Amino acid sequence: MKRREIITGAAMFAAASALAGCAKITNALNENDAIKSVLHAAEPLNHAVIGTRGEAKLYPDSAIDREFRVNGFDTPSDSAYAALRRDGFASYKLVVEGLVDRPQAFTLAQLRALGSLTQTTRHDCVEGWSAIGKWSGVRLSSVLALAAPQTRARYVIFHCLDRSSDGDPYYESLDMHQAAHPQALLALDLNERPLDADHGAPVRLRVPTQLGYKSAKWVGRIEVADSFKNVGSGKGGYWEDQGYDWYAGI
Amino acid sequence: MDAVAGAERMPSAVSQTREPLVYRHSLTVRVTHWVFALAFFVLVMSGLQIFNASPNLDASDKSDPARRVLSIGAQQLPDGKTAGVTTIFGHAFTTTHVLGYTSDGMSGEAERAFPGWITWPGYQDLAGGRRWHLFFAWIMILCGTAYFIGGITRKDVGLIVLRPSDVPKLLPMQLYYLRLRREPPPHGKYNPLQKAAYTSVLFVFAPLMVISGLALSPGVDAIAHPLTTLLGGRQFARLWHFVATVALVGFFGIHITLVLSTGVFNNLRSMVTGEYRLGAHDGNGV
Numbered sequence: 455m456k457r458r459e460i461i462t463g464a465a466m467f468a469a470a471s472a473l474a475g476c477a478k479i480t481n482a483l484n485e486n487d488a489i490k491s492v493l494h495a496a497e498p499l500n501h502a503v504i505g506t507r508g509e510a511k512l513y514p515d516s517a518i519d520r521e522f523r524v525n526g527f528d529t530p531s532d533s534a535y536a537a538l539r540r541d542g543f544a545s546y547k548l549v550v551e552g553l554v555d556r557p558q559a560f561t562l563a564q565l566r567a568l569g570s571l572t573q574t575t576r577h578d579c580v581e582g583w584s585a586i587g588k589w590s591g592v593r594l595s596s597v598l599a600l601a602a603p604q605t606r607a608r609y610v611i612f613h614c615l616d617r618s619s620d621g622d623p624y625y626e627s628l629d630m631h632q633a634a635h636p637q638a639l640l641a642l643d644l645n646e647r648p649l650d651a652d653h654g655a656p657v658r659l660r661v662p663t664q665l666g667y668k669s670a671k672w673v674g675r676i677e678v679a680d681s682f683k684n685v686g687s688g689k690g691g692y693w694e695d696q697g698y699d700w701y702a703g704i
Numbered sequence: 705m706d707a708v709a710g711a712e713r714m715p716s717a718v719s720q721t722r723e724p725l726v727y728r729h730s731l732t733v734r735v736t737h738w739v740f741a742l743a744f745f746v747l748v749m750s751g752l753q754i755f756n757a758s759p760n761l762d763a764s765d766k767s768d769p770a771r772r773v774l775s776i777g778a779q780q781l782p783d784g785k786t787a788g789v790t791t792i793f794g795h796a797f798t799t800t801h802v803l804g805y806t807s808d809g810m811s812g813e814a815e816r817a818f819p820g821w822i823t824w825p826g827y828q829d830l831a832g833g834r835r836w837h838l839f840f841a842w843i844m845i846l847c848g849t850a851y852f853i854g855g856i857t858r859k860d861v862g863l864i865v866l867r868p869s870d871v872p873k874l875l876p877m878q879l880y881y882l883r884l885r886r887e888p889p890p891h892g893k894y895n896p897l898q899k900a901a902y903t904s905v906l907f908v909f910a911p912l913m914v915i916s917g918l919a920l921s922p923g924v925d926a927i928a929h930p931l932t933t934l935l936g937g938r939q940f941a942r943l944w945h946f947v948a949t950v951a952l953v954g955f956f957g958i959h960i961t962l963v964l965s966t967g968v969f970n971n972l973r974s975m976v977t978g979e980y981r982l983g984a985h986d987g988n989g990v
Contacts, residue, residue, distance in 0.1 A: 477809040477826025480749065484825035484832045493839040500838065500923075508926035519766065576766055576938065578922045581830065582758030583767040584938050663926040697831035703923025704838065 494699075501701040506632045510662035513574040518645060519585045522653065525577065525666045527624065529651040530616040535672070538615075543656040548597075548640075552611075552678035555602035562642070562656055568592045568600075571639060575662035577669065580698065589660050591641035595634050598678070603630070607678045611685055612659055615672035618692065626659065626670040626691040627682045627700070637662050640673065665702040667693040728893075728980035732854030737975055739847045744956070746840045748949060749824035752817075753833030759804075759817035761946055765937025773943055776817035778805045786815060841917060848910065863892060864906070866899040874900060880985075891987040901955060909951045916944035 483489055529535070538546050543562055550558040560568075572590040579585075598610065610633040614624040632638065639660040642649060649655040654671025661668040668691075682688065687695035694700045729737075764771040775791040776799070788804025790797045800806075806813055809820020809827035820826035824836055855861025873896040879885035881897070888895055894902065918924045919932040919941035935941040963971045967983070974980035 473821040476822075477807070477820040480823070480825045481809065481827055484829065484836070490835065493835045496835075496839040496842050499842060504921060504923040504927070506923065506926075508928070510922065510926045511929045511932075517766070523767070576922075578920075578925075578938060579758070580834075582754065582942060583760070584765070586766050663922055665922060693831075697829075697835070699834070699838075703926075704921035 497699045497701050500699070500704045504703045506635055506663050506703065508663070509635075509637055510575045513576065513586050515574065515588065517586045518574060518588050520645065522577075522587045522644060523579075523583065523585045524652045525579050525669075526671060527616050527618070530672060532615075532617070535615050539651060539655070546656050548657055548673065549675040550597060550601040550678070551675070553604045553607040553680060554598075554678050555604060556600065558597070558601045560597070565592050565597075565640070565642065565657070568596055570642075573637060573639065573660075573662070575637070575660070577660075577662070577666050579666040580693075580702070588643075588645050589639055589641040590643040590646070591639050591657070591660070593636065594638040594640055594659070595636070597640060597676070598633060601678065603678045606680050608680045609678070609682050609690070611677040611679055611682055612670045612673050613675040613677060613685075614670050615674045622686065622692060622695070624670060624672070624692045625685055626668055627685075628661065628668070632661070632664075635661075635663065663703060665704075667691070667698065668702045723982045723984065725979045725981050727978050728974045729978045730854060730858060731978070732850060732858075734975055734978060736847045736851040736854070739843065740851075743840045743843045743847065744952070746824055746836055747844065748953060749822060750833045750836040750840070751945075751949060753823040753825065753828075754830060754837060755946070756817045756823060756828060757830040757833075761943040762939040763936060763943055764939050765932075767939055774946070776804050778815040845914070860893075864894055864899060864902045866896070866903040870896040870899055888985045888987075893987060895987060901958065905952065905955050909948045909955070912944060913948040913952070916941045916948060920945065 547559040547561055548565060550560075569592065570590050571593050572588065574586060574588040576584050576586050594610075607630060609627045609629055611627045612625060614626070616624045618624065628638065637660075641654075641658050641660045642656065644650075644653050649658060654673075657673045658671040659669050659673055670691075677685075679685075682690045686692065689695045690700040691698075758767075759776040760767065760769075760772055761774040762768050762771045763773050772791070773793060777789055777791070779787045779789050781787050786800075786805045787798055788800040788802065788806055790799040790803045801813070802819065803817060805815055807819035807821055807826075808814035808816060809823060809825065814828075816828060823833070825832050852861065855864075870891075873889040873891065876885060876889040877891075877895050877897045880888040915931060916935055918928075919935050920938060925932045925938065932938055932941060935944050970981050
């Protein structure tokens with residue numbers, strides 16, 4: 455009996471040490487830059503194989519979440535946004551510039567005048583939850599077409615009005631193919647009402663074929679560019695700079 | 705994948721002449737086995753890391769608390785402490801220190817579903833978990849493809865498939881394992897229980913794992929809505945992905961138990977050099 459107790463005790467001690475060591479090992483491997491760059495090989499593979507081919511499923515009104523869960527940051531807290539909000543976004547202008555022949559600045563009324571597209575689609579958050587909302591707004595491709603992107607253009611970068619708690623501005627990017635997708639939407643309304651502040655008022659991007667972090671809220675300026683290397687930390691988006699994949703179709 | 709050997713040799717089988725060494729596992733099977741083993745570890749652990757970012761499983765398309773099957777969360781107690789609470793089909797269990805409020809993968813405890821020692825990485829890092837998971841998912845796909853191509857070109861993949869004629873032999877084989885029966889039922893390279901286990905893993909749970917994983921991708925969903933619909937929706941696909949994980953982890957436990965209890969040296973050798981010393985009750989072994 456004694457011997458059994460010693461063996462059991464030793465085994466439990468070994469198991470406990472192994473378990474404690476496990477996290478240390480996986481943490482260290484996770485932070486290794488060489489390993490990180492090897493693991494990133496999956497991203498271009500996913501982009502090539504899955505890409506942006508089909509169209510996200512459209513849902514009936516009965517599927518809509520009336521209380522649409524807020525993803526990402528809460529309402530921007532800076533005075534500039536507060537001022538915009540106070541006058542009902544009357545002084546808001548959506549700027550489209552960069553590698554375009556005809557830079558634009560749209561008021562909300564001008565955006566609404568471009569025609570309205572409504573789509574009820576599912577928002578899949580990278581965290582794992584999903585919610586369904588009825589989004590109305592202007593097709594991104596229509597807005598870009600008015601600005602006439604140049605042939606050198608490769609990316610559309612969305613500069614947003616919010617910042618992280620560290621003060622880093624939120625931004626996102628799509629390539630020209632993704633930006634031309636018929637469901638890529640500059641949403642002005644959610645569930646038939648103008649977007650509220652937490653959901654990205656006055657304009658948010660909706661990219662239903664990719665994870666939620668692509669659907670940037672509080673879009674203030676759209677830049678057409680040949681690279682996103684010089685924006686933020688150069689990975690193509692705020693969450694991409696935190697280590698998430700630029701291709702968010704998976 | 706096929707290291708579970710047949711049976712222990714009966715004392716009477718220990719004689720002057722040893723049983724022959726047979727070449728049991730091809731190089732493809734041996735290499736894919738060990739790559740599988742590594743990838744499985746990383747995928748399960750990084751999968752739990754990803755689960756932790758949204759520790760609910762709903763039998764529905766979108767997230768829906770009314771159709772919640774599993775939820776792992778934390779609750780503030782009146783004394784200021786935090787309890788881990790796991791809720792399965794509406795029944796709540798206190799799981800403090802194990803699930804819900806548990807190891808944060810560094811040096812303390814925190815509100816998180818699975819503990820740090822079973823997630824990859826240990827601390828909460830969804831981006832990191834996804835990086836490992838999506839890379840090793842590819843390794844698993846390539847490895848599975850190599851395994852099946854090897855089996856088809858060798859024309860022996862069929863040996864592992866459970867057939868109707870094996871079904872009556874399942875119970876006698878289980879009785880033999882439990883030492884309630886002297887001899888196993890007659891069988892070929894794999895005994896009926898091995899066939900049942902491997903068939904369910906290779907042809908049910910592995911495919912379920914792949915399609916439920918793909919159904920989670922909004923990009924794949926946009927190409928193939930029927931796939932997601934077939935599984936009951938996106939959140940349901942997440943539930944299936946978890947169910948398949950539980951099944952494969954269960955298989956892994958049985959697999960290791962049998963590898964250890966049916967001649968660990970012989971079993972390991974067969975998965976390294978391919979050579980296996982036949983036991984008296986092993987069928988034809990090849």
